[in-house]
Amino acid sequence: MKTFTIDEAQSLLPLLESLLKRATEGKRAAQAIEAELTELGRRIYLTGGMRVNLAETGRKRTEMEAHLQRVKESIAEIDSIGVQVKDVETGLLDFPCRVDDQVVLLCWRMGETAIEHWHTIEDGFQGRKPVDERFKRRSNSSNNRPN
Template sequence: MKIFTLEEAQSMLPLVESLLKRAIDSKQAAEEIDEELSALARRIHLSGGMTVNVAKVAGQRSAMEKHIQRARESVAEIDEIGVQVKDLDSGLLDFPCRMDDEIVLLCWKSGETAIEHWHTMESGFKGRQPIDDRFRRRTGSGNIGSGNRPN
């Protein structure tokens, strides 16, 4: 697991925010197409059948799959960086961070201008607390299990 300092996490925000926006936009586009296809299926069912533009429907299904794949790829890129996507709908991200001898999560939500909260692994979003000086004095980073420890 990648461990971030507050400064590292802040510096990663523009990149992960861009990837997150791409994932959210792609998910929303796929959901819109899915709703259109569901509405068409309801109309067909209610009318007892109807003529359907098969090529158009196939194109919509293909576009929907492309949007879904793009969203998955964007989330995978964020994950590869070491950032955890907690809720795609609300744009909630967590950055693992070492505080004293404990791994906690720096918490950022889409729309926030900076990382200003953290929570324990167990407490989740409901346990968010404001960033304090304990995070600002950290300078090192590393990976758990690799022998690298932050300063």
């Protein structure tokens, strides 16, 4: 498992935020189309059938699948970096980080200006604590290591 210093994680935020926005927008667009198609199905059922523009319906399904593919690609790209996507809707990400010989998760949510929280793997988001000096020391000592 890849681990990050707080500085490494922080430097990835612009890229990750862009990927998350792409995933969130794709998910919302797919959900909107799905709602349209569900409503169409409901109307067909209630009226006992009706004339449907099959080409338009097929185009909407294809468009919905394209949006969902963008969501999957965005999440896969974030995952390939080593960052964990916890919730696309809220833009919640976790960055594995080694502190005091323990792997914990730096926690960031879209809209936050910086990574300011962490939690243990067991505690999850509800156990978020403010980042303290241990993380900054880890960051400084890794930057001072010889190559």
